[in-house]
Amino acid sequence: MRKVITGNHTVSYAAKITRSEVVAAYPITPQTQVVEKISSFCADGEMDAIFIKVESEHSACAACIGASAAGARAFTATSSQGLALMHEMLHWAANARTPIVIANINRAMGPPWSIWTDQNDSLSQRDTGWIHYYCEGNQDVLDSIIQAFKVSETVSVPSLVILDAFFLSHTSEPVDLRDQKLVDKFLPKYEAKWKLDPKDPHTYGGLTGPDRYYELRYNLQKDFLRVEKVMDKVHQEFKELFGREYGRVEPFMADDAEILLVVSGTISSTAKQAVVDAREAGLKLGSLKIRVFRPFPFDLVKKYLKGKKAIAVIDRNYSFGGEGIFYSEVKSAMYDEPHLPIYSYIAGLGGRDVAVKDILAIANLAKEGKCDHPTWWGVKL
Amino acid sequence: MRPSHLVGGKTMKTTIPKEELVYSGHLACQGCGATLAMRYTLKALGQNTVYSVPACCWSVIDGPFPYTSLQIPLFHTAFETAASMASGIQAGFAIRGKGDINVVAWAGDGGTVDIGIQALSGMVERGDNVLYICYDNEAYMNTGIQRSGSTPVGAWTTTTPPPHFKKSPKKDMVAIMVAHHIPYTATGNIAYPEDWIKKVNKAKEIVGPKYLQILASCPPGWKHSSEISIEVVRLATSTRKWPLYEVENGNYKFTRMTRKFVPVSEFLKLQGRFRHLTEEEIDVIQLLVEEHWADLCAKAGIENQFADKLEGYTEKVKKHHPQWFHIEED
Numbered sequence: 001m002r003k004v005i006t007g008n009h010t011v012s013y014a015a016k017i018t019r020s021e022v023v024a025a026y027p028i029t030p031q032t033q034v035v036e037k038i039s040s041f042c043a044d045g046e047m048d049a050i051f052i053k054v055e056s057e058h059s060a061c062a063a064c065i066g067a068s069a070a071g072a073r074a075f076t077a078t079s080s081q082g083l084a085l086m087h088e089m090l091h092w093a094a095n096a097r098t099p100i101v102i103a104n105i106n107r108a109m110g111p112p113w114s115i116w117t118d119q120n121d122s123l124s125q126r127d128t129g130w131i132h133y134y135c136e137g138n139q140d141v142l143d144s145i146i147q148a149f150k151v152s153e154t155v156s157v158p159s160l161v162i163l164d165a166f167f168l169s170h171t172s173e174p175v176d177l178r179d180q181k182l183v184d185k186f187l188p189k190y191e192a193k194w195k196l197d198p199k200d201p202h203t204y205g206g207l208t209g210p211d212r213y214y215e216l217r218y219n220l221q222k223d224f225l226r227v228e229k230v231m232d233k234v235h236q237e238f239k240e241l242f243g244r245e246y247g248r249v250e251p252f253m254a255d256d257a258e259i260l261l262v263v264s265g266t267i268s269s270t271a272k273q274a275v276v277d278a279r280e281a282g283l284k285l286g287s288l289k290i291r292v293f294r295p296f297p298f299d300l301v302k303k304y305l306k307g308k309k310a311i312a313v314i315d316r317n318y319s320f321g322g323e324g325i326f327y328s329e330v331k332s333a334m335y336d337e338p339h340l341p342i343y344s345y346i347a348g349l350g351g352r353d354v355a356v357k358d359i360l361a362i363a364n365l366a367k368e369g370k371c372d373h374p375t376w377w378g379v380k381l
Numbered sequence: 382m383r384p385s386h387l388v389g390g391k392t393m394k395t396t397i398p399k400e401e402l403v404y405s406g407h408l409a410c411q412g413c414g415a416t417l418a419m420r421y422t423l424k425a426l427g428q429n430t431v432y433s434v435p436a437c438c439w440s441v442i443d444g445p446f447p448y449t450s451l452q453i454p455l456f457h458t459a460f461e462t463a464a465s466m467a468s469g470i471q472a473g474f475a476i477r478g479k480g481d482i483n484v485v486a487w488a489g490d491g492g493t494v495d496i497g498i499q500a501l502s503g504m505v506e507r508g509d510n511v512l513y514i515c516y517d518n519e520a521y522m523n524t525g526i527q528r529s530g531s532t533p534v535g536a537w538t539t540t541t542p543p544p545h546f547k548k549s550p551k552k553d554m555v556a557i558m559v560a561h562h563i564p565y566t567a568t569g570n571i572a573y574p575e576d577w578i579k580k581v582n583k584a585k586e587i588v589g590p591k592y593l594q595i596l597a598s599c600p601p602g603w604k605h606s607s608e609i610s611i612e613v614v615r616l617a618t619s620t621r622k623w624p625l626y627e628v629e630n631g632n633y634k635f636t637r638m639t640r641k642f643v644p645v646s647e648f649l650k651l652q653g654r655f656r657h658l659t660e661e662e663i664d665v666i667q668l669l670v671e672e673h674w675a676d677l678c679a680k681a682g683i684e685n686q687f688a689d690k691l692e693g694y695t696e697k698v699k700k701h702h703p704q705w706f707h708i709e710e711d
C-alpha cells in the first residue's frame with residue numbers, strides 16, 4: 001500500500017510492520033509524532049505491543065535493553081538531547097549485545113536551543129558500538145528499519161536509523177508501506193540467541209577483569225566485521241522480496257565522474273540534482289551517498305573514490321578541534337591514495353538550507369582545488 | 382535436622398524456607414547485611430525470579446565473570462536504571478506470555494534514593510508490575526563509603542568527615558512511595574527475617590509496583606566488627622530508629638511493635654560512624670526518632686506510648702532541629 005506520509009509516521013509504521021513487541025519512548029521535537037502514532041496503534045489494537053511511557057530517554061533505552069534481554073523485539077525513537085541522554089545506555093545495549101533498533105531524528109544540540117537538523121547528535125554516538133544508517137527519504141526510513149532489525153538480530157548488534165529533522169521527519173512523501181506478509185517472511189518473529197530465563201539462570205554483565213574484558217570487545221568487533229556481509233545478503237534478499245535495491249553506499253553518476261561529492265542524509269537528494277545540473281553545464285560531477293556509517297564502508301568508498309580528480313566531502317556536522325567527521329573517515333579510507341585531493345566542506349549546521357546552488361558552488365571550488373580545510377560554506381562572518 | 386531449636390523447653394519452628402538460592406563463595410565482606418538480605422529475599426521469591434541489579438555492592442558480591450553466586454538470572458545494569466531496566470524486562474516477559482516471572486529491581490540506597498529515584502518514580506507512577514527492593518546500608522559502600530541521601534543525620538562517611546558529618550536527615554523513601562499511591566510498600570531489617578519474608582511473600586502476590594526497603598548493616602561502612610552485624614541492626618528497630626511497618630493501599634500498619642524504651646544511643650554507640658557525636662547531638666537524633674515514631678503512630682491510627690518522650694528537650698536541641706542539624710561549636 002502506498003501512502004503519502006511524513007518521516008515521523010513512517011517510523012511509527014516501521015515499528016508496527018516489524019512487529020516490535022516493546023516500545024519504550026519519550027517525546028522530543030521533532031520526533032513527537034512517532035510516539036503519538038505508536039500510542040494510537042497500541043491503543044487501537046493495531047499493534048500488539050507494550051508501550052512503556054517512560055519518564056526519560058535514559059529509561060527508554062534501558063527498558064528496551066531489558067525487553068530485548070527478556071527475549072522480545074524492542075524499539076524506540078528519539079532525537080538530539082534525548083539521544084545524548086541515552087548515551088550511557090547506548091554503550092550498555094551494544095556491550096550487552098541486545099539487538100534493539102532506535103530511530104533518531106537528527107537535530108542540532110543546544111545551546112542555543114535548535115530543533116533543526118544536523119548530525120552532531122548521532123555522530124557523538126559513533127563509538128558506542130551501534131550500526132548507523134543515514135536515510136535519504138521516507139521510503140529509505142521504512143526499509144532501513146525493517147532491514148536494521150534483521151541485521152541486528154543476526155549479529156546481536158543494535159542499530160540506529162537516522163533521519164533529518166523536518167526535511168524528513170515533517171515532510172510528506174509517498175511511501176510503499178510494504179506488505180505485512182512479506183515483511184513477516186523477511187523478518188520472522190525474534191528468536192533471541194540468549195535470554196533471561198529462570199529455568200536456565202545466568203548472570204549477564206558482572207564484574208569482568210582485564211583478563212577477559214578485552215576478549216569481549218574483540219568479539220564485538222569480530223561481529224562488526226560480519227555486518228557488511230550480512231547487510232549485503234540482507235539487501236539482496238530485500239530486493240528479491242520488495243524490488244528495491246539498497247547498498248551500504250549509493251553512487252550516483254559516480255563511475256565516469258571526475259569530481260565526486262561524498263554526502264549523507266537528505267543532502268544526498270539535493271546533491272543528485274546538483275550532479276544532473278553540473279553535467280548539463282559540462283562538469284563531470286558525481287556523488288556518493290554514505291548510507292551505512294558504521295561499520296564504515298571503507299571498501300566501497302575506496303572503490304568509488306579511486307582515480308577521481310578531486311573529492312568534496314560535505315559534512316553537516318563538526319568535531320570541534322578536529323574536522324568534519326565524514327571527512328575524517330573518508331580520508332582514512334583513502335590513506336593508500338596519497339595523491340587524491342580530498343576537500344572538506346562544512347554546511348547546513350542547525351538546519352541551514354543546503355540548496356542545489358550551494359552544492360554546485362562547492363563542486364566548482366573542489367574542481368579548482370579551493371578549500372580552506374575545511375571551508376565553512378556560507379558562514380556569515 | 383534443621384532448623385528448629387529448643388527455647389525454654391518448648392520447640393520453636395522457624396518459618397524461613399530452607400531453599401538456598403545464594404551459593405556460598407560470593408564476594409561479600411564478613412558480616413555483610415546486603416548478602417543476608419539477598420538470601421532471605423530469594424528464599425521467599427523462589428526460582429521463578431529475574432533480577433535487575435544496578436551498580437552497587439551487589440555488582441561485585443555476585444562474583445566475577447564467569448562466576449555467579451545466585452541461582453536466578455541476574456542482569457547487571459547501569460547505576461540509575463534498576464527500575465527502568467526491570468520495567469523493560471517485565472514488558473518483554475509479559476508480551477511473550479511469561480508475566481508470572483517475579484521481576485525484581487535490586488538496588489542499594491544510593492541507586493534508589495539518589496541517582497535512580499527518577500526511574501523508580503516513573504516505574505511506580507506507571508504501575509509496572511515490578512518488585513523494587515532497596516537494601517539500605519546508608520551510604521555508597523561500593524565506592525568506599527560516601528554519603529547518600531539515605532545516610533542518617535550525624536553519620537561520618539568519607540564525604541562527611543566530622544565536624545562536617547551528615548547534617549541533613551535521611552530521605553524517607555517509603556513516604557515518597559506512599560505519595561505515589563503505591564499498592565504496597567514496607568520496611569524490613571535483616572535482623573527480622575521472618576517479618577521480611579512475610580513482606581516479600583505479600584509483595585510477590587500483588588500485581589503492580591511494590592517497594593521494599595531493608596536495613597542492612599555494613600561493618601566496614603558503619604565501623605563495627607562483623608560479628609555484631611545483626612545486633613547492630615536489631616537495635617535500629619528496638620530503638621525505633623528504623624521501625625518495621627508496611628503500607629498497603631495507603632494504610633499504615635506496624636509489623637513489629639516496640640513497647641520498651643531503648644535509647645537511640647544504644648544503636649549509635651556500637652558504630653564508629655557515630656563516635657564523634659556529643660550528647661546534645663545524640664539528643665537531636667533521639668528527638669528525630671520520637672517525631673518519626675509519633676508521625677507513624679498517627680498514620681497507623683494507634684496511640685503513641687512514647688508520647689511523653691517528645692517532651693523535655695532543651696531549646697538548644699530544638700533550635701537545631703529539624704532541618705539542618707547544626708550544633709554550633711562552643
Ligand SMILES: Cc1ncc(C[n+]2csc(CCOP(=O)(O)OP(=O)(O)O)c2C)c(N)n1
Nearest residue numbers: 436437438460489490491492520521522523
Ligand atoms: C552513572 C554512575 N555514576 C557513578 C557510579 C559509581 N558508583 C558505582 S556504585 C556506587 C555507589 C552505590 O551505592 P549504593 O547504591 O548505596 O549501593 P552500595 O554500594 O552501598 O551497595 C557509585 C557511586 C556509576 N557506576 N555510575
Ligand SMILES: [Mg+2]
Nearest residue numbers: 489490520522
Ligand atoms: Mg548503599
